[in-house]
Amino acid sequence: MPPAPRLWDEFASMKKRAVFLDRDGTINVDVGYPRDFAQVTLFPWSAEAIRKINAAGFVTVVVTNQSGIGRGFYGEDELQTLHRRMTEALAAEGARLDAVYYCPHYDYAADPRYRGGCACRKPRPGLAERAAAAFDLDLPASYMIGDKVEDVQFGLAFGAAPILVRTGYGESSAVRLAALGLRPAAAAPHLLEAVAWLLERERTRRT
Numbered sequence: 001m002p003p004a005p006r007l008w009d010e011f012a013s014m015k016k017r018a019v020f021l022d023r024d025g026t027i028n029v030d031v032g033y034p035r036d037f038a039q040v041t042l043f044p045w046s047a048e049a050i051r052k053i054n055a056a057g058f059v060t061v062v063v064t065n066q067s068g069i070g071r072g073f074y075g076e077d078e079l080q081t082l083h084r085r086m087t088e089a090l091a092a093e094g095a096r097l098d099a100v101y102y103c104p105h106y107d108y109a110a111d112p113r114y115r116g117g118c119a120c121r122k123p124r125p126g127l128a129e130r131a132a133a134a135f136d137l138d139l140p141a142s143y144m145i146g147d148k149v150e151d152v153q154f155g156l157a158f159g160a161a162p163i164l165v166r167t168g169y170g171e172s173s174a175v176r177l178a179a180l181g182l183r184p185a186a187a188a189p190h191l192l193e194a195v196a197w198l199l200e201r202e203r204t205r206r207t
């Protein structure tokens, strides 16, 4: 019989869980390839939703496809500045983003550094794997919230529970998901309702 694990070993192996969030159409209005935070309008409920995710003990990670880099619409420095401003604006409302990961690739990029075939464009799970390595995450026990078919497929790719929001492209995505025979764990009108569903699921699972 193997020796019983010591309490510390069990504690040390306890992985954290994440709520992954898509950016455009989920946290903010999707205006298409914004290059400056001045062009970004956060949904009025996003800070409250993220505060609730934080308070529930989840690592909070934004995962976003940014082919605008590969298309040459903006550079990585501009994108990182936009993400820093977004993180600061949310922090000013008490909402914490632990990380923002993006895929800069585009299949037909002129710059070979950004040409496709990458492992990180959603629905491929590369961005989640990066977050898992950085934060020691239990991916199948995590959640993914987004407005596109690719967001739902991304969550399913690593066994997380995907929640579709009906903001952004959410309405047309619901139709496409049904046609594909893919089911998110839930569909919610917007991010705050998605978080309410998630927290209720957590509550009922514990009892």
Ligand SMILES: [Mg+2]
Pocket: 022, 023, 024, 025, 026, 030, 146, 147, 148, 168
């Ligand atoms: Mg989106």
Ligand SMILES: [Zn+2]
Pocket: 103, 104, 105, 118, 119, 120, 121
């Ligand atoms: Zn990529």
